[in-house]
Amino acid sequence: MTNIKAFQIDTADNVATMLDEIDTGCSALLTGNICTDIDNTISAINKIPIGHKIALKDITAGESIIKYGVVIGTATKDIAKGSWVHLHNIKSVYDERSSHLDVNTGAPKDTKYE
Numbered sequence: 626m627t628n629i630k631a632f633q634i635d636t637a638d639n640v641a642t643m644l645d646e647i648d649t650g651c652s653a654l655l656t657g658n659i660c661t662d663i664d665n666t667i668s669a670i671n672k673i674p675i676g677h678k679i680a681l682k683d684i685t686a687g688e689s690i691i692k693y694g695v696v697i698g699t700a701t702k703d704i705a706k707g708s709w710v711h712l713h714n715i716k717s718v719y720d721e722r723s724s725h726l727d728v729n730t731g732a733p734k735d736t737k738y739e
Contacts, residue, residue: 629653631667631679635694640678640710642692647673655681670707678710690715 631641631653638658647653647669655665673679678692683706690698690710698715708714 630656632657633659633681634692637691637694639681639684639689639691641667641681643673643675643677643679646675647679653679668707669709670705671709673709680704680706680708680710682706684710 628645629647629651630644631647632644633641633655634657636658641653641655641657643653644656645653649669649671652666652668655667659665667679667681669679678690684690684700684704686700686702688700689696690700696718698717700714701716702714704710704714
């Protein structure tokens with residue numbers, strides 16, 4: 626049994642939020658409103674920081690990213706089940722500048738600071 630957990634907010638979600646950091650090849654226990662057509666564990670295919678999203682299924686480029694039961698973004702490339710879902714592979718439908726933010730720090734890359 627794994628101690629690493631991820632939280633699925635709504636059964637319609639195709640991503641879950643990592644409640645712990647997860648390393649490549651490790652599994653997380655899904656908690657929350659778990660979709661009945663998926664297993665209650667998910668294996669990470671890359672390292673995912675705490676608080677970030679993990680794909681619960683394969684998501685194709687152009688497909689909606691669903692969290693909270695609503696569309697929060699669009700996949701900019703194919704995302705494999707178990708992948709880190711973040712600014713490097715999605716575009717936010719809420720923040721036009723999201724594609725200009727550093728994937729690790731969230732700092733803007735399109736503004737020079739002096």
